[in-house]
Amino acid sequence: MFRSGAFVAEHISPTTDDQIQPNGVDLTLDVVFEQLEPGRIGRDGKQVGDRIARPLEELEEADPDTYYLPKGAYVARYGERIHIPDGHIGLVYPRSSLMRNSCMLNTAVWDAGYEGRGEGLLQVHHDIEIARGARIAQLVFAEANHEDVYDGSYQRENLE
Numbered sequence: 001m002f003r004s005g006a007f008v009a010e011h012i013s014p015t016t017d018d019q020i021q022p023n024g025v026d027l028t029l030d031v032v033f034e035q036l037e038p039g040r041i042g043r044d045g046k047q048v049g050d051r052i053a054r055p056l057e058e059l060e061e062a063d064p065d066t067y068y069l070p071k072g073a074y075v076a077r078y079g080e081r082i083h084i085p086d087g088h089i090g091l092v093y094p095r096s097s098l099m100r101n102s103c104m105l106n107t108a109v110w111d112a113g114y115e116g117r118g119e120g121l122l123q124v125h126h127d128i129e130i131a132r133g134a135r136i137a138q139l140v141f142a143e144a145n146h147e148d149v150y151d152g153s154y155q156r157e158n159l160e
Ligand SMILES: O=c1ccn([C@H]2C[C@H](O)[C@@H](COP(=O)(O)OP(=O)(O)OP(=O)(O)O)O2)c(=O)[nH]1
Pocket: 046, 092, 106, 107, 108, 109, 110, 111, 112, 114, 117, 118, 119, 120, 150, 151, 152, 153, 154
């Protein structure tokens, strides 16, 4: 069963009322990264390739705090601190307005016990402007059985 947006909001911070949806909580765009170097997925381990944040100069041109994204693939970091409570997994879907603008956000599994400010693959199939802090995605929680809780390399990522 999927949980209500009000329940999800108890585990996401900060949130404003307009982020709380019937079935989930909207996540905002914080930073957009471009990958520069190949990563590696090995049999025992992995490496995330070097990346850079979209340069601030571009953000400050014309319309401050807006990303102008040409067609391509980016990694988006969400603005909220997310905790996946015991007994649940999280899934992220694109905000439909993003998808209707020919862009897509992909999700992997958000494990029970994870805490951090996570990331998603932002596919831009047509140039788009996205304001920093704009709502781009929706996080939902589904109830799930598990024996262990998340203890991987991304635990507590991007927390101050
Ligand atoms: O779209 C997603 C999905 C998950 N996560 C977070 C939550 C999840 O719990 C964590 C780790 O995901 P996963 O277990 O898939 O990572 P991995 O590649 O297997 O690495 P590790 O074994 O170090 O966890 O990343 C994201 O930031 N974005």
